[in-house]
Amino acid sequence: MAQxxxxxxxxxxxxxxxxxxxxxxxxxxxxxxxxxxxxxPGAPILRGTNxxxxxxxxxxxxxxxxxGVAVHVHREPAENGSAYYEAGYTVPVMTFGDIYVTxxxxxxxxxxxxxxxxxxxxxxxxxxxxxxxxxNMTFLDKGAKGDVVRVRIRH
Numbered sequence: 001m002a003q004x005x006x007x008x009x010x011x012x013x014x015x016x017x018x019x020x021x022x023x024x025x026x027x028x029x030x031x032x033x034x035x036x037x038x039x040x041p042g043a044p045i046l047r048g049t050n051x052x053x054x055x056x057x058x059x060x061x062x063x064x065x066x067x068g069v070a071v072h073v074h075r076e077p078a079e080n081g082s083a084y085y086e087a088g089y090t091v092p093v094m095t096f097g098d099i100y101v102t103x104x105x106x107x108x109x110x111x112x113x114x115x116x117x118x119x120x121x122x123x124x125x126x127x128x129x130x131x132x133x134x135x136n137m138t139f140l141d142k143g144a145k146g147d148v149v150r151v152r153i154r155h
Contacts, residue, residue: 028097038083
């Protein structure tokens with residue numbers, strides 16, 4: 001299904017958002033924690049080895065331990081090209097609020113969220129199958145695989 005575009009100032013293919021972008025200006029909670037390893041905006045985030053660290057989820061079974069989503073910050077990415085936020089960088093993690101993520105399949109408003117990983121190991125957010133449901137996270141938009149959609153986090 002094609003994604004609805006609210007307006008098109010620059011081109012008719014502009015996305016409504018991009019992974020890790022805050023979806024609105026309502027109340028949210030964003031914690032700042034050190035990246036234990038490389039993290040990209042929009043990635044599902046887990047607690048790290050130390051209390052002040054976080055890391056990106058790397059397997060679908062991590063879904064039940066997700067605490068939030070990495071928020072996009074306008075900055076120059078790491079020189080090595082591996083991850084947007086390199087190890088040691090202070091990563092903003094949304095633990096309460098609405099944020100854009102990439103859908104991994106057909107989703108609808110109100111669906112509970114799971115995470116999945118394709119061959120490229122990039123995390124996507126899917127409709128929950130019930131086994132690795134991300135706690136307190138639901139979809140706010142209808143979308144198909146590859147669409148940028150909003151999720152609501154109430155961690």
